[in-house]
Amino acid sequence: MKPVSMRTRLTLWFSCTVGVLLSLSGLVYILSTRSTLGDRALSELVEELGEIAREARQHQTKSAFLPEVTKRFYDHGVGSKSERVQYEFVVNDDRDRRVFKSSKVSSNLLEHLQARHGCEKKSLISMPDTEDGNLLACFDWIETEFGRLEIIVVTSAARLNRDVANLYRSVCLAVPVAFFLAGLVGYWISGRAMSPVTHLAEQAASLSINSLHRRVKTSNPHDEVGKLADRLNTLISGLQTAVGEIRRFTADASHELRTPLAVIRIEAELAMKRERTREEYQRSLRVILQQVERLIHLAGHMLDLSRSEAGISLASHELVDFSLSLCRIGDGVKALGQSQGITVTLDVEPELFVRGDRLRVEGVISNLLANAVKYTQNGGEVKVLCNSDGDSLLLCVEDNGIGISADHLPKIFDRFYRVESSRNSSTGGAGLGLSIVRAVVASLGGTIKVTSELGSGTVVRVNLPLAVLTAGEPEAAQEIDDCFVVPNAAG
Numbered sequence: 001m002k003p004v005s006m007r008t009r010l011t012l013w014f015s016c017t018v019g020v021l022l023s024l025s026g027l028v029y030i031l032s033t034r035s036t037l038g039d040r041a042l043s044e045l046v047e048e049l050g051e052i053a054r055e056a057r058q059h060q061t062k063s064a065f066l067p068e069v070t071k072r073f074y075d076h077g078v079g080s081k082s083e084r085v086q087y088e089f090v091v092n093d094d095r096d097r098r099v100f101k102s103s104k105v106s107s108n109l110l111e112h113l114q115a116r117h118g119c120e121k122k123s124l125i126s127m128p129d130t131e132d133g134n135l136l137a138c139f140d141w142i143e144t145e146f147g148r149l150e151i152i153v154v155t156s157a158a159r160l161n162r163d164v165a166n167l168y169r170s171v172c173l174a175v176p177v178a179f180f181l182a183g184l185v186g187y188w189i190s191g192r193a194m195s196p197v198t199h200l201a202e203q204a205a206s207l208s209i210n211s212l213h214r215r216v217k218t219s220n221p222h223d224e225v226g227k228l229a230d231r232l233n234t235l236i237s238g239l240q241t242a243v244g245e246i247r248r249f250t251a252d253a254s255h256e257l258r259t260p261l262a263v264i265r266i267e268a269e270l271a272m273k274r275e276r277t278r279e280e281y282q283r284s285l286r287v288i289l290q291q292v293e294r295l296i297h298l299a300g301h302m303l304d305l306s307r308s309e310a311g312i313s314l315a316s317h318e319l320v321d322f323s324l325s326l327c328r329i330g331d332g333v334k335a336l337g338q339s340q341g342i343t344v345t346l347d348v349e350p351e352l353f354v355r356g357d358r359l360r361v362e363g364v365i366s367n368l369l370a371n372a373v374k375y376t377q378n379g380g381e382v383k384v385l386c387n388s389d390g391d392s393l394l395l396c397v398e399d400n401g402i403g404i405s406a407d408h409l410p411k412i413f414d415r416f417y418r419v420e421s422s423r424n425s426s427t428g429g430a431g432l433g434l435s436i437v438r439a440v441v442a443s444l445g446g447t448i449k450v451t452s453e454l455g456s457g458t459v460v461r462v463n464l465p466l467a468v469l470t471a472g473e474p475e476a477a478q479e480i481d482d483c484f485v486v487p488n489a490a491g
């Protein structure tokens with residue numbers, strides 16, 4: 001089934017609500033007007049009853065009363081010729097003997113009138129299905145000079161019935177007309193109410209991946225549609241950022257992949273150009289192997305990053321002896337530093353454990369230590385400090401190298417971001433190291449902060465939650481060797 005539009009649904013709701021309300025008010029109107037019409041009919045009967053009672057009370061004897069009542073009430077009607085309402089009267093004495101009856105009172109009607117006993121005096125007694133049609137009657141007892149009399153006044157119910165029928169007809173006609181008009185008004189109102197939403201939907205539909213710089217607009221930014229547009233715009237700008245990042249990532253990734261691939265191709269082409277010696281082939285293969293390793297490394301980093309961005313945790317629950325890993329990697333970095341005239345000192349508190357993937361934890365350590373050495377000049381110094389601070393460990397890697405300027409500092413965690421000077425130098429990174437470090441640290445539940453001053457050096461502080469050891473686990477730390485050196489020891 002085709003889904004019903006919001007406008008149609010609103011119109012239906014509106015029309016149905018108005019329809020129900022109109023029907024209820026119509027019902028109330030019918031009930032109240034019918035009762036008013038009944039009251040009017042009764043008061044007319046009572047008025048006539050009063051007339052004849054007044055006539056009776058004016059006379060001393062029945063014989064004086066009879067000619068007068070016959071003259072006035074034998075054929076008595078009220079109103080113009082066309083609208084004439086005819087009244088019939090019956091007067092009985094207290095022994096139920098007939099004193100007077102008007103011209104059209106039939107024996108059949110008199111029989112029906114016998115049935116009025118039990119009815120309230122001066123109330124509307126309706127007598128359906130008589131030969132004389134639907135009738136209305138009312139009666140009362142009065143005291144006269146010539147005794148107690150019962151007076152009965154009867155009239156046709158035709159006028160009352162006609163008025164009530166007219167009432168029903170007009171209400172039954174008015175309700176559907178009003179329902180139809182409510183539908184038209186509802187359709188118009190819902191069209192007006194929905195037009196900003198329709199306009200918004202049209203604007204949103206015209207957006208594409210290439211026009212994410214555009215924003216949707218509404219006439220009133222403070223109403224519900226305005227707020228929806230605001231949310232939509234936030235979503236679009238998020239999308240724009242994400243798409244921009246994906247494009248930059250793709251461009252940077254292809255750029256980084258192209259260099260080793262080009263080297264591999266050139267090396268292979270050169271090797272194949274002519275017959276080479278065994279040493280020459282080995283040299284070419286070594287170059288190719290280096291580039292393949294670089295590619296594997298790059299692919300691994302990219303995979304880790306996309307996993308972390310997809311919300312796939314990089315952490316495992318392996319118990320990692322952070323102190324031991326730091327010492328082992330530190331030893332290697334010390335040797336590297338020595339070869340470049342850089343002093344690397346380590347001050348590591350033993351037996352600091354974290355839970356995570358050991359290779360990734362060691363990746364964090366080696367990235368930070370390698371960066372510190374990589375961006376420090378000959379004669380410089382790198383200090384590595386690691387100690388516990390309550391439930392967490394603090395790793396601080398400080399160098400007095402080239403430092404990072406304030407405009408580059410916020411971007412160094414971006415994928416493939418390299419400060420221009422590093423990009424042009426032969427330091428060889430791809431700009432993925434720190435983004436991986438941040439992703440791993442976050443997956444371990446830690447934080448990383450970098451402070452730096454151009455020309456003075458850089459300090460990286462990593463905070464990681466310490467592992468809570470269960471029975472038997474600390475034995476894994478037995479291997480701690482003699483690398484815990486006093487501060488300022490050069491290595």
Ligand code: ADP
Nearest residue numbers: 371375412418419422429430431432433434458
């Ligand atoms: P790379 O592989 O280029 O080192 P990273 O993500 O590890 O990539 O670092 C990003 C950029 O941050 C580097 O290109 C470098 O310019 C800067 N950087 C990182 N660590 C340091 C540091 N200790 N001293 C100076 N600059 C640094």
